[in-house]
Amino acid sequence: MSPSISLTLNGAKRDVALDDPRVTLLDLLRERLALPGTKKGCDRGQCGACTVLVNGRRVNSCLTLAATLDGAEITTIEGLAAGDDLHPVQAAFIENDAFQCGYCTPGQIMSAVGLIAEDRAGEDLERIREGMSGNICRCAAYHGITLAVRQATRGSAGIKKDDAA
Amino acid sequence: MKRFEFIQPTSLDEALAAWEPGAAWLGGGTNLVDLMKTGAMQPVKVIDITRLPGLAEIETLAEGGVRIGALVRNSDLANDADIASRFPMVSEALLAGASGQLRNAATVGGNLMQRTRCAYFQDPQAACNRRDPGAGCDAREAGAGQAVLGWSEICIATNPSDFCVPLAALDAIVEVRGPDGAREIPMAEFHLLPGDTPERETALSPGELIVALRLPPEAEGFAANARYLKVRDRTSYAFAMTSAAAALRIENGRIAEARLALGAVAATPWRVTEAEALLAGQTPDAALFARAAEAALAGATPSGDNAWKIDLARRTAIRALEMAAAGTPAQMPALPASPFGSTAGDLAHA
Numbered sequence: 001m002s003p004s005i006s007l008t009l010n011g012a013k014r015d016v017a018l019d020d021p022r023v024t025l026l027d028l029l030r031e032r033l034a035l036p037g038t039k040k041g042c043d044r045g046q047c048g049a050c051t052v053l054v055n056g057r058r059v060n061s062c063l064t065l066a067a068t069l070d071g072a073e074i075t076t077i078e079g080l081a082a083g084d085d086l087h088p089v090q091a092a093f094i095e096n097d098a099f100q101c102g103y104c105t106p107g108q109i110m111s112a113v114g115l116i117a118e119d120r121a122g123e124d125l126e127r128i129r130e131g132m133s134g135n136i137c138r139c140a141a142y143h144g145i146t147l148a149v150r151q152a153t154r155g156s157a158g159i160k161k162d163d164a165a
Numbered sequence: 166m167k168r169f170e171f172i173q174p175t176s177l178d179e180a181l182a183a184w185e186p187g188a189a190w191l192g193g194g195t196n197l198v199d200l201m202k203t204g205a206m207q208p209v210k211v212i213d214i215t216r217l218p219g220l221a222e223i224e225t226l227a228e229g230g231v232r233i234g235a236l237v238r239n240s241d242l243a244n245d246a247d248i249a250s251r252f253p254m255v256s257e258a259l260l261a262g263a264s265g266q267l268r269n270a271a272t273v274g275g276n277l278m279q280r281t282r283c284a285y286f287q288d289p290q291a292a293c294n295r296r297d298p299g300a301g302c303d304a305r306e307a308g309a310g311q312a313v314l315g316w317s318e319i320c321i322a323t324n325p326s327d328f329c330v331p332l333a334a335l336d337a338i339v340e341v342r343g344p345d346g347a348r349e350i351p352m353a354e355f356h357l358l359p360g361d362t363p364e365r366e367t368a369l370s371p372g373e374l375i376v377a378l379r380l381p382p383e384a385e386g387f388a389a390n391a392r393y394l395k396v397r398d399r400t401s402y403a404f405a406m407t408s409a410a411a412a413l414r415i416e417n418g419r420i421a422e423a424r425l426a427l428g429a430v431a432a433t434p435w436r437v438t439e440a441e442a443l444l445a446g447q448t449p450d451a452a453l454f455a456r457a458a459e460a461a462l463a464g465a466t467p468s469g470d471n472a473w474k475i476d477l478a479r480r481t482a483i484r485a486l487e488m489a490a491a492g493t494p495a496q497m498p499a500l501p502a503s504p505f506g507s508t509a510g511d512l513a514h515a
Contacts, residue, residue: 003171020168021169021170021171021211022166022168022169024198043202044199044202044203045195045199045266045267048264048266051266057240057269058265058266058269059266059269059270060195060266060267060270063193063194063195063198063199063267063270064194064198064270065171065191065194065198065211065213067171067173067213068173068191068194068213068215070173111265111266114265114266114269115265118240118244118265120244124499126499126500127499129401130400130401130499130500130501131265132265133264133265133400133401133402134263134264134265134266134267134402135264
């Protein structure tokens, strides 16, 4: 079987011919589709730097074979902002000083977007820390990250309420 | 990573027919793809089973109990409200494992097939009898986290699964399909101790595939007093050093029936029926739990520099029994399966 896949990538349809089934989603994004925002840290599912959304759910793109993704909807850090308008989680990371070197930040932000969509941690700081434990920050910016996720969670609760009204 | 043939069957029969020696089933890929990268696993063919129909459902059974499809994702099972209320320690164990990202990918069937996290198994440069029969074992002099129960001279690896520990305690049944049809394997017989053949890790025959697992009706009787406890190097996103699933059915202040299984101490989840027998009919108290934990670890011996693990496992069992006796919490704890509650600190006041 020729592993050729069709994706919706950050809202745009993409047909991708794969010459090798070994390609992970992470390498596909970075090396073949010119989307280097998603970062390679450990490449073994231990650090979370490669987190993206697949069909709305956060996963480690380093452990996902691209060949398995025909028909999937992928969102990466490049797909979050609307033009110059940052996504609320991106804005909250800046406001809360939630990074130093920035290498883990795209994965942190995508994981936070996934966590907020899961709607299980709420504004409880301990639940946010537990929910974000799959993202390691070598600079230990965890304090700011936790506050940023809480702030963005508050914002999204407001948005949901407005939508319902 | 070695090259492999990739196929994506759309029916169970097609998948079973595609199997050949050296092939691997691909579910969430969180363990398989990782081990393919290190070279510890080198399948010639990867059969992606995630497009098979009907294997991702959670069904309540008419006779009681539940049937869980092999492709249900860990996060979906853990967060299923019905599972959390009827089999709370199953949810707690799942949420104690890995991370949000990994739980979104990992499957129920794949969790049962998880390979050991022994670093010498994962690294093809190291000698490992489990990966390469007859090669020797580099873990013998180096591994602090290795088995203290059921190990053999040629393999001291442990099973890393959290999920499998409550499954063992609750007498889960594994439903399998293969070239010779369908069969069922009790959880107690599913994983194998190493003995002289550590490369044989499960009771599955070549070409067999897990399609579902069932929790029997009796397993629901423990819902009010069931906990999973996991001790690890850091509070979250780490494999267990020791763990325990403890469940009590308490009637009129006495333990009518008890279930106890230990994790990360052996190559299989470690059910301790001797301890369960000792608990049955008794009034729950600290002295009783200490006796039960003593019985649970009675056969334990260090496999290297890990005598500490025997004591840690004993204390983990005692604490899990105490937590179970105190009652299943109404809401999943913020830190599932953790010995720590809310932690004080600046963030709590932020």
